[in-house]
Amino acid sequence: MRYPMHEERLRTESTASEYRIVLQLSRDGSRLFTSGRPWLHPLLELTRFLAEAGENTEGCELYDKIVGRAAALLIVRLGIGSVRTDLISRRAIPVFDAHQVAWRSADVVDRIACRTEELLAGEDDPDVAYRMIRARAIAAEAAASPERCALRVDGVRVVRGDQTILHDVTLHVGRGEKLLITGSNGAGKTTLLKTILGTLPPVAGSVQVPGVTDRAVRLGYVNQESVAVTFPISAREVVAIGVALAGRGRRWKRRRVEDAMQAARCSVLADRMYDSLSGGEKQRVAIARCLAQGAGVLLLDEPTASLDAEGKREFVSLLERLAEERDMTVVMVTHEFDAMDRSGWRHVTISEGALCPVESVR
Amino acid sequence: MIEAFSVLRYAPVLRGFLVLMLSGAVFPLVGIFVLRLNLITMRFALMHASLLGSAIALAVGANPLLVGMGANSLLVIAIARIRGNAVRDVGFITTFFMVLTIGLAFAIIYRFNVSANDSLQILWGNIYAMTPLDAWLTVVFGGIVVSFVVLRFPVIVAVFFDRDVAISVGVRESLVYTTIVLIVGLTISFVMRLIGALLLDAILILPALMAVSCARSLRGTFIWASVFGTMVALGGFVFAILADLPVSSGVTIFGALLFGGVQLVVRSRTRPIQRVISRTSESNEYA
Numbered sequence: 001m002r003y004p005m006h007e008e009r010l011r012t013e014s015t016a017s018e019y020r021i022v023l024q025l026s027r028d029g030s031r032l033f034t035s036g037r038p039w040l041h042p043l044l045e046l047t048r049f050l051a052e053a054g055e056n057t058e059g060c061e062l063y064d065k066i067v068g069r070a071a072a073l074l075i076v077r078l079g080i081g082s083v084r085t086d087l088i089s090r091r092a093i094p095v096f097d098a099h100q101v102a103w104r105s106a107d108v109v110d111r112i113a114c115r116t117e118e119l120l121a122g123e124d125d126p127d128v129a130y131r132m133i134r135a136r137a138i139a140a141e142a143a144a145s146p147e148r149c150a151l152r153v154d155g156v157r158v159v160r161g162d163q164t165i166l167h168d169v170t171l172h173v174g175r176g177e178k179l180l181i182t183g184s185n186g187a188g189k190t191t192l193l194k195t196i197l198g199t200l201p202p203v204a205g206s207v208q209v210p211g212v213t214d215r216a217v218r219l220g221y222v223n224q225e226s227v228a229v230t231f232p233i234s235a236r237e238v239v240a241i242g243v244a245l246a247g248r249g250r251r252w253k254r255r256r257v258e259d260a261m262q263a264a265r266c267s268v269l270a271d272r273m274y275d276s277l278s279g280g281e282k283q284r285v286a287i288a289r290c291l292a293q294g295a296g297v298l299l300l301d302e303p304t305a306s307l308d309a310e311g312k313r314e315f316v317s318l319l320e321r322l323a324e325e326r327d328m329t330v331v332m333v334t335h336e337f338d339a340m341d342r343s344g345w346r347h348v349t350i351s352e353g354a355l356c357p358v359e360s361v362r
Numbered sequence: 363m364i365e366a367f368s369v370l371r372y373a374p375v376l377r378g379f380l381v382l383m384l385s386g387a388v389f390p391l392v393g394i395f396v397l398r399l400n401l402i403t404m405r406f407a408l409m410h411a412s413l414l415g416s417a418i419a420l421a422v423g424a425n426p427l428l429v430g431m432g433a434n435s436l437l438v439i440a441i442a443r444i445r446g447n448a449v450r451d452v453g454f455i456t457t458f459f460m461v462l463t464i465g466l467a468f469a470i471i472y473r474f475n476v477s478a479n480d481s482l483q484i485l486w487g488n489i490y491a492m493t494p495l496d497a498w499l500t501v502v503f504g505g506i507v508v509s510f511v512v513l514r515f516p517v518i519v520a521v522f523f524d525r526d527v528a529i530s531v532g533v534r535e536s537l538v539y540t541t542i543v544l545i546v547g548l549t550i551s552f553v554m555r556l557i558g559a560l561l562l563d564a565i566l567i568l569p570a571l572m573a574v575s576c577a578r579s580l581r582g583t584f585i586w587a588s589v590f591g592t593m594v595a596l597g598g599f600v601f602a603i604l605a606d607l608p609v610s611s612g613v614t615i616f617g618a619l620l621f622g623g624v625q626l627v628v629r630s631r632t633r634p635i636q637r638v639i640s641r642t643s644e645s646n647e648y649a
Contacts, residue, residue, distance in 0.1 A: 199529050221530035231398050234579040237519055244516035245532045273578055293531055 022065040025057070025080075032060065040116065040133050043074040047130070050078065051325075057081075067092050067105070068112040070120050070133055076101060077126035087112075091121065098124075131320070131344030138174035139346055149210055150175040150218075150297050150329035151196065156205035158188075158195055158353075165191045167353045168205065173297070176327040178320065182335060183350035189333040192350065193299050196331070197221055209297065220290025222283065222300045235277065235285045236261070236270040242292030256292050264288035264318065280311035287318060291326075298322075300332040320344065367603060378489030378556075379599060381500050382609065385556055385565055386595025388504040390587035391511050392549040393570030395542045398522045403453055404441070407460035408547040409562065411437040412554050414467040416484045421474035426484065427496050427555045434547035437463070442540040487558030487610050500552055507545060511584060514538070519580055557610035564610075564617035569594055572621055575628040594620060 023042035025033040033049050035042035042064070050057065061082040064071055072092035075083060076099045083096065088105040089112045096103050111117065116136060123129050151173040158166040165188050173179050183189045194200040196207050197219060209218045220242075239261055243253045261267045266284040269277060277285065283303055290298055298319070304312040322328045348355055369375045396405050415433030416426035437459055444455050471481050483491065492500075511518065520528035521538045528535045553562045573586035594617040602612020 194526065197526060197530055199526055219530055221527055223524065223526060231522065232574060232577040232579060232583050233519070233523065237580050238523060240516060241520045241523055241527060241531055244520045244528075271578075289527075299530075 021063075024063040025060055026063075027060045039114075039137075040070055040074065041137060043071060043078075044134060044137055047074070047078060066112065067103075068114060068117045069095060069123075070114070070116045070129060072096055072101075073120065073123065073126045073129035074133065077130050089117070091117065095124075128344075131324075134324070135177060135344040135346060138177040141174050149173060150177065151331070152206075152208040152210060153192075153196060154206050154208070156192075156195055156202045156207060158191055158200055159203050165353050166195065166202070169350075169353075169355045170205075171348070171355060173329055173331060175296075175329060176323055178323050178330045178345045179332070180345045180347045181331065181333045181350060181355075182347065184335070187350040188353040189335075189350050190301055191353075192355075193221075193301050193331070193333055196299060218296045220287075220293050220295030220298045222286040222290065222298065222303050224302045224305050231275075233274045234270070235266065235272050235274055235281075238274050238285050239270075239288045239292050242289040242294075257288075260288040260292035261285075263291050263322075278311075279306040280314060283307070283311075283315055284318065287322070291322075295328070297329040297331065300330065300334075302334055303332065304334060369603070374490045374492070377494070377497050378492050378609070381492055381497050382489050382556060382595045382599060382613070383592065384500060384504050385553060386569075386591040386593075387588050388507050388591075389549050389553055389565050390569035390573070390591035391507060391584055392546055393566040393568075393591075394573065394583060394587055395546055396567060397570050397574065399539070399542060401543065401546055403460065404456045404543065405546065405550065405566075407441075407456045407463065408434050408437060408543075408550045409554065409559055410460050410463040410467065411547070412551045413484055413559055414463045414470070415551070416554070417467040417470040417474075417476060417481075420476045420480050420484070421470050425493075425495070427499065427551060430551040430554065431548050433463075434551050435544065438540065438544045438547045441543065442536070445536070445539075483558070484554070485559050486608065487554060487556050487561065489556050489609050492555065496555060500556075503548060503552060507549070510541070510545065515581070518542075522580065557613055561610045561614040564594060564598070564614040565591065568617045568621045572624045575624060590620070590624070 020036050021034050022037070023033075023035045023046065024031055025046060032055070033046055035045050037045065049055075057078050057080045060080055061084060062075060062080045063084045064075070065085065066087045067075070067083065067085045068089040069091040072095035076095060081101060083101055083103040085103065085105045087107045087109060088103065090108060090110050091112075093103075093108075095101075116133060119132065120129055123132075149172045151171070153169055153171040156166055156169045157164065169192060171179075181189055181192065191200060195202055198207070236257060239257045240253065242260065243256055246253055246256070248256075258267070258270075261270055264284045264287040266281065266288050269281055269285060272281075274282065274285070286303075287298075300319075304315055307315060319330050319332070323330050350356075370379060396402065411433045412430040415430035418424070418433070419426040419429035440459070441452060441455060445452050470476070517528075517533050517538055520531055520533045521535055521542070525535055528538075549566065550562065553565050557565060569590035570583075570587045572590040573583045577583035577586045594613060597620065598613030598616035599609055600612075601607070601616045602609045605612065607615075
């Protein structure tokens with residue numbers, strides 16, 4: 001088996017003398033993966049590497065320079081059974097012990113001075129920890145390097161008639177980030193989405209999707225299920241809207257539509273009339289449409305407004321899976337977030353057209 | 363009975379018949395645009411603008427079809443500009459033009475002493491009065507409509523589905539919408555020449571309505587509309603010949619009867635199925 005990322009790492013290591021390994025995964029003495037990045041990035045990179053290579057960690061040993069509780073939870077989530085480190089926090093030890101992870105450390109400290117470590121002090125679920133760490137990593141990366149954002153809104157002002165709907169809104173959203181925008185009715189949530197989409201031009205400021213010249217190829221839009229479509233149109237035709245301008249052959253388009261419906265778990269609905277679908281089914285079809293489009297950013301306007309509690313849970317779970325597996329950026333406008341598990345979501349609110357953060361990523 | 367159809371030996375009658383068949387097969391596709399994009403009010407405005415154009419043409423001795431098409435094109439451009447600027451609700455502006463154009467049309471008919479017979483032809487149409495130029499224009503325009511539907515089908519689906527969604531996938535929605543309204547306007551001019559202003563819905567709307575009742579996809583809707591349109595045109599022509607009626611009346615009466623029959627069949631067939639679908643959806647959602 002070839003490990004492209006691994007080979008790249010080794011090349012980097014051999015050509016740059018300052019490259020310092022802080023994390024290394026090996027099996028039977030041979031290195032599978034190494035990284036020299038700071039914070040928890042190496043473990044996140046390793047997670048992605050293993051998923052892309054389709055590799056498991058059976059019989060592997062991990063070297064990680066410093067292991068705190070956050071790292072321990074990520075290591076457990078990867079199913080690694082043996083860990084070697086230079087420094088371990090006492091908060092990490094119960095996590096390893098609970099999951100029968102063998103560890104060796106040169107030194108033990110009470111705690112590691114890190115905000116993530118504090119946030120995860122009471123967290124035992126490796127999946128919840130992973131979502132939170134991943135979201136913090138994306139947000140930090142977007143803030144540090146705006147050119148690597150999935151979406152950039154800078155100083156946008158939108159005016160309708162003599163009323164200013166949005167006041168100098170600035171928002172940077174990272175690749176793979178999940179952003180929740182809340183606010184009361186008329187606060188400007190939908191206006192912001194439509195401005196990003198391009199249907200409402202701003203009088204000042206700019207909206208950019210870095211890396212692409214045509215915004216449309218990256219932005220997938222899902223509106224409320226209540227959009228009245230009482231005309232005969234099949235679910236397959238709705239998904240095919242995503243490839244309307246693809247400029248490829250019919251066979252390619254058909255395949256793309258099928259793949260998208262499969263990914264959104266709505267293949268069985270393909271030949272059903274759209275208006276005979278339930279609210280949850282319609283939203284899955286809408287997501288499939290965005291996947292067929294190849295959208296990297298999903299803009300969702302009150303997508304769960306007409307769903308019951310179970311439907312909402314399933315829909316949010318689908319979004320989280322897509323964000324994780326496909327590195328999709330999700331921007332969701334909603335006023336129904338109280339019952340939602342917001343771990344891994346950044347949350348901002350709009351009030352009278354101005355944007356303010358509610359909390360950093362949990 | 364066969365003798366009744368010997369009129370087809372005459373060139374104007376045969377020409378009118380062929381154009382009617384072509385219109386029956388093609389123009390119901392445009393009826394789907396009218397229904398889906400809710401252009402009912404705009405259809406009246408375009409009809410009145412076409413009437414105004416025809417009245418002007420009759421007053422100055424020009425071709426009513428061409429001047430009607432010109433008047434409709436001007437109206438479409440005006441509406442597109444207003445829609446783009448979002449100065450006012452389009453419905454408001456359309457209603458304004460709808461009333462203004464019909465007023466001007468009758469004022470011109472009165473002022474220029476257009477003969478009652480000619481005026482009635484605008485309202486009733488006459489397939490036998492089509493000139494070879496009219497017929498060729500209909501053929502060319504029919505080809506444009508079919509090409510537009512076939513080649514731009516994915517884009518049409520997007521615009522039909524939702525404006526914002528269409529924009530999100532990169533469709534230039536305003537351009538497509540304006541093109542559709544222009545096609546509707548020109549179609550109205552052609553159909554008015556064929557069967558007249560008062561009976562235009564028999565070719566434009568009724569087949570589309572029947573198709574909407576039967577089809578289970580948008581592609582199917584267009585195909586059914588064309589099939590029903592051809593049936594209305596052919597059946598109406600035969601009915602008119604047999605009953606010794608004007609073709610426009612025959613087409614309209616036959617179309618209305620076919621519409622009623624299709625509705626009865628569709629309702630009796632789909633009711634139990636719809637109940638099952640609705641029960642299944644509920645059980646899925648709340649399972």
